[in-house]
Amino acid sequence: xxxxxxxxxxxxxxxxxxxxxxxxxxxxxxxxxxxxxxxxxxxxxxxxxxxxxxxxxxxxxxxxxxxxxxxxxxxxxxxxxxxxxxxxxxxxxxxxxxxxxxxxxxxxxxxxxxxxxxxxxxxxxxxxxxxxxxxxxxxxxxxxxxxxxxxxxxxxxxxxxxxxxxxxxxxxxxxxxxxxxxxxxxxxxxxxxxxxxxxxxxxxxxxxxxxxxxxxxxxxxxxxxxxxxxxxxxxxxxxxxxxxxxxxxxxxxxxxxxxxxxxxxxxxxxxxxxxxxxxxxxxxxxxxxxxxxxxxxxxxxxxxxxxxxxxxxxxxxxxxxxxxx
Numbered sequence: 323x324x325x326x327x328x329x330x331x332x333x334x335x336x337x338x339x340x341x342x343x344x345x346x347x348x349x350x351x352x353x354x355x356x357x358x359x360x361x362x363x364x365x366x367x368x369x370x371x372x373x374x375x376x377x378x379x380x381x382x383x384x385x386x387x388x389x390x391x392x393x394x395x396x397x398x399x400x401x402x403x404x405x406x407x408x409x410x411x412x413x414x415x416x417x418x419x420x421x422x423x424x425x426x427x428x429x430x431x432x433x434x435x436x437x438x439x440x441x442x443x444x445x446x447x448x449x450x451x452x453x454x455x456x457x458x459x460x461x462x463x464x465x466x467x468x469x470x471x472x473x474x475x476x477x478x479x480x481x482x483x484x485x486x487x488x489x490x491x492x493x494x495x496x497x498x499x500x501x502x503x504x505x506x507x508x509x510x511x512x513x514x515x516x517x518x519x520x521x522x523x524x525x526x527x528x529x530x531x532x533x534x535x536x537x538x539x540x541x542x543x544x545x546x547x548x549x550x551x552x553x554x555x556x557x558x559x560x561x562x563x564x565x566x567x568x569x570x571x572x573x574x575x576x577x578x579x580x581x582x583x584x585x586x587x588x589x590x591x592x593x594x595x596x597x598x599x600x601x602x603x604x605x606x607x608x609x610x611x612x613x614x615x616x617x618x619x620x621x622x623x624x625x626x627x628x629x630x631x632x633x634x635x636x637x638x639x640x641x642x643x644x645x646x647x
Contacts, residue, residue, distance in 0.1 A: 439479045
């Protein structure tokens, strides 16, 4: 019986490993539902990395298992093992292949980063004083220093090559505090503890932090951007699927870091217009109620208490924010 050449076995093994790796790399369920224009770019890059990782795992672990079986010690065999010298071509091969893979992934990642807008963070400046004088933003004026201007962000995910030099459809100022996110809408004066955006709109978030570093992460959007004290950052994206998606702080920011969660609600354009109108009316009524009472007669906690529900934060969190300020 003629023995099958090793080269043929190697070829067959390579074909099988490649087929299995590609199938697993593109049919896994590790990622949540895509909900932004940027998500497919990240997923494509992840699939390539996962495919390569599966192939390397099968080759390395398969070789170990094969050698364990083929070169196991036979009963009664007390001889020394075969003397093996170095193999220069093999050394070059398994050094060159990882080098090519790393360089390829590096170039691919830079391209994805550029297409997502990572090289073009260029937000539009909005001062805290401007936000504070918008109707219904008494909370924003209290929680921020109205005399401190927010400069244009130069760090983060900005305009993509397709939207370069075009203003965003919606700008939202996002402030991270221990342990909540506060969203201010300069165009309408709305302050909310949840992010509400219309589907298909080019949204720009101007991120900042009052105390420590926070990280604004929306897994379904495949986007994460740090909010840094004293350094404005930007996150620009387009949501593609209506729904409610979690927002998680991905940077350890204190003892209650795990509870620093909220959600982004992606509306249809009609639903978003309705939400904005309702909240403008509601916050204007709240502002009128506050004006009717002499604010100097109220403590900071009493002044902010009626608005905690709209902000999406608990009374305990409000108390800790007031004490820290």
